[in-house]
Amino acid sequence: MEQKNKIVSKEADYLRALYQDWSDRMEANPNMTVVDLRSLFDEWEKPTLEPEDVTYKTDIVGGVDVIWAYPIGCDKSKVLIYTHGGGFAVGSSTSHRKLAGHMAKALGVSSVVLDYHRSPENPFPAQLEDAAAVYKALLASGIKAKNIGTIGDSAGGNLAVSSVLKFRDLGLELPGFVIAFSPWLDMELTGGTLESNAATDALISVPLLEGMIAMFIGDDNTKVRDPLANPLLADFNDYPPLYIAAGGAEMLLDDARRLHARATEAGIQATLSVVDGMQHVFPFLAGRAPEADEEIRRVAAWFQALQK
Template structure:
């Protein structure tokens, strides 16, 4: 079990960009409580704003396993190695557009290609449509000749949930498991029992329990019958023989406890699980890639971890 606690006395001024974006979203949603899902999706596509364009990365739209995707190809990358990126956004918003630049930074840092999934979103397509799409992409990559050990799953927030749960789905399907998993600020707990939902309520400028509950209602419905399903809530999963796992989170966010519990549960099952917490940072702070030193340093840590696997 390895935890990296990155204590900082002051955050960079560039780190404030993400906080200000989230605060603006919250104000706009409060002012318009009846936002349609289309309006919310337009809002969350602004998630790409904090991320600066990675240099020497090209992009290609494609369809893999029947799923619309966006590839990120850093110049000189090893295309025989692939990150499957599942974007965040409460399973209902976010897209390959909002996450394109972050995926590019990750691909470049690891020297591999990344495929960002435009998986089917809730509420039109509730659980488990997202996992079915991830499995279709994974199976298509395997069928193309890419080795399981050379594939990793990666995601942020709800997409971090999917990065973990998709591997559980692969195991359920009897597939060889990928080589590793990376989860940024994963939102895992559909029961909303994490202690930091309360203790970090004053420091997280955007995420809160009512917002999460609304996303849960769209994702798995309101009857509560699926809140403990391991494929929806991986905190109830059996992590035996799970691939090496890297988790990060911001010290200011309400979902910090989800990351801590994931590491603890995986470690108890014998998984090589690393948790990196950067003090004072907001939800999915790697979105500040190329802009803020805190994000760039975290991405370098992930690259070092990957190269040591």
């Protein structure tokens, strides 16, 4: 569904301005190191207001460093496995814990935000191995697969989708649902909105994506067509219900649309929400802008319908 004919709120412009600032800083320093990029992208938490009545706990689950988000009164027998965005190389549990807290609160569950191993130090498939380790640990703790959902944004949206494919390859019982915000899926960069939305996306550029791909897959270019790296090439038969959200202004919009089409063709229950004028991962505006809060309410309504 496309949320059209809306005027972008003043509050929503905060995210566009932040992205433009990052883009300007990266352009001014084309030799920015990965360490510097990680510091820059940890500012991703700025647009998200602190969710009320949510507590946090650092932990290690399945050998992976994590932050738990526990809304007061939440059902701890239900868990969101949150994989953060950042091109597989930047972003962290710190930059994403508030968004994970908002999502957990809206759904009435707990959320665990992974600090998975990042590229280039740990290229594909290290991130999927971490997600599988956490999933196995949650199952071993007694949490039922149907009460676990994977969720992520951008590259983390890729991981939310592809980790379930990995679980299937491992013969594990699959989680109950998948949520992907502005997922970056196509490692071949063939989406039409990479060109048509280039003027409206304040963050993404093809050179930025190309650099992230080089760090993610290393020297083996054949991996751009591995379905675990590029889920648009995957088989979605027997896949869990899927919710996809994206912004109408972003260059990766076609990735979301194609994922929805692939899942629908496979007979999977898939929902696509595109909000006109919104930037990449606009739910980061949770608590600040009405567009983000409305989207989170739509996800919560979808989740509640699944529980019936």
